[in-house]
Amino acid sequence: MALKNWVPNVKKALNQAMADHIVLTQSKLAQANPKDTGRMASSWFVGKDKPDLSVRPPDWSTPAKRKYAAKGTKGEIVQPGVTKLEVKEYRNKITFDADWYISNNLPYSQRVAYDPIYAKGAPGGVAWFVTIAKQQKKDIKKRITNQLRKIK
Amino acid sequence: MSLQSIRSLFERKLTAAFSGLSPSVPVVYDNVKKAPSGAAKEYVSLILSFPSLTEPIISNTESSIEVIRGIVQVNCYGPKSKGMKRLEDLAATAASTLNTLKAEDSTIRASVGEISGPVNIVNSDNPRALVTISASFVAKG
Numbered sequence: 052m053a054l055k056n057w058v059p060n061v062k063k064a065l066n067q068a069m070a071d072h073i074v075l076t077q078s079k080l081a082q083a084n085p086k087d088t089g090r091m092a093s094s095w096f097v098g099k100d101k102p103d104l105s106v107r108p109p110d111w112s113t114p115a116k117r118k119y120a121a122k123g124t125k126g127e128i129v130q131p132g133v134t135k136l137e138v139k140e141y142r143n144k145i146t147f148d149a150d151w152y153i154s155n156n157l158p159y160s161q162r163v164a165y166d167p168i169y170a171k172g173a174p175g176g177v178a179w180f181v182t183i184a185k186q187q188k189k190d191i192k193k194r195i196t197n198q199l200r201k202i203k
Numbered sequence: 204m205s206l207q208s209i210r211s212l213f214e215r216k217l218t219a220a221f222s223g224l225s226p227s228v229p230v231v232y233d234n235v236k237k238a239p240s241g242a243a244k245e246y247v248s249l250i251l252s253f254p255s256l257t258e259p260i261i262s263n264t265e266s267s268i269e270v271i272r273g274i275v276q277v278n279c280y281g282p283k284s285k286g287m288k289r290l291e292d293l294a295a296t297a298a299s300t301l302n303t304l305k306a307e308d309s310t311i312r313a314s315v316g317e318i319s320g321p322v323n324i325v326n327s328d329n330p331r332a333l334v335t336i337s338a339s340f341v342a343k344g
Contacts, residue, residue: 137300165335167278181337182254185316186255191338
C-alpha cells in the first residue's frame with residue numbers, strides 16, 4: 052500500500068476505535084450504574100475537549116413512594132418507582148485527535164460511584180465504577196489494535 | 204492459582220498492615236462480615252473484582268491459569284468532621300501495602316498498577332467520611 056493511502060486508513064481506524072470506545076464505555080457505565088428512577092444512569096454525557104455538565108431533571112422519573120413508621124427509619128415501599136433509562140447519544144463525529152470526557156454531574160454521582168454503601172444492587176457490582184474506569188487503558192488499546200489489524 | 208488464593212494474599216497483607224496501626228483498624232472483606240456499627244468507628248473495606256479471567260497464556264494444560272487480572276478498591280471509613288489526616292494516613296497505608304504485593308509471597312504475587320486516589324467523599328449522608336483508593340492488578344502464580 053502506498054504511504055499516501057496508508058495515512059488516511061490509519062486515521063480512519065483510529066477514529067473508529069475512539070468512537071467505539073466512547074460509545075461503548077458510556078453505555079457500559081449506564082448499564083452498570085445502580086438504578087432507582089434511572090436519573091443517574093441516564094446522566095452519563097459525552098463531551099469533546101471539556102466535560103458536558105448537563106444533568107437529567109429532578110423529575111426524570113417517578114421515585115418509589117415510602118411510608119415511614121417513625122422519623123429516621125428506612126420506610127416501607129407502598130408504591131414502586133418507575134425506572135427510566137435513556138443514554139444520550141453524542142450526535143457529532145468522534146475523532147481520535149481530541150480529548151473526550153464521559154461525565155456525570157449529579158451532586159450524588161461521586162458517592163454512588165465510589166461508596167459501596169450507595170451502590171447496593173448495582174448491576175455492575177459494588178465496585179462498578181472503579182471496575183470500568185480501571186479497564187479504560189486496556190479497552191482502548193484492544194480497540195485500536197483491532198481496527199489497525201483491519202488495514203490491508 | 205485460584206481466585207481464593209489471590210484474595211487471601213490481599214486480605215492477609217492489608218489486615219496485617221492495618222492491625223499494626225495505632226489504634227488498629229479492622230478490615231472487612233467481600234461477603235465475610237458486616238461493617239462495625241457506630242459512626243465513630245473506623246474500618247477499611249477491601250473489594251476485589253475480576254472482570255477479565257481469560258488471558259492468553261503459554262501452558263501445557265488448559266486448567267493452569269497463570270495470569271489473572273483484577274481490580275482492587277480499598278475504602279477507608281472514619282468519623283466525620285475530624286479532619287482528613289487520619290483518613291489519608293489510612294489510604295497511604297493501603298497504597299504502600301499494595302505496592303509490596305509485587306514481591307512473591309508463597310507462590311503468588313500481584314503487580315499493582317497505577318493507584319488512583321485518595322478520593323474523598325465527605326458530603327454524603329453516610330455518618331462516616333470515606334477516602335478510597337483503587338488500582339488494577341495482575342496476579343501471577
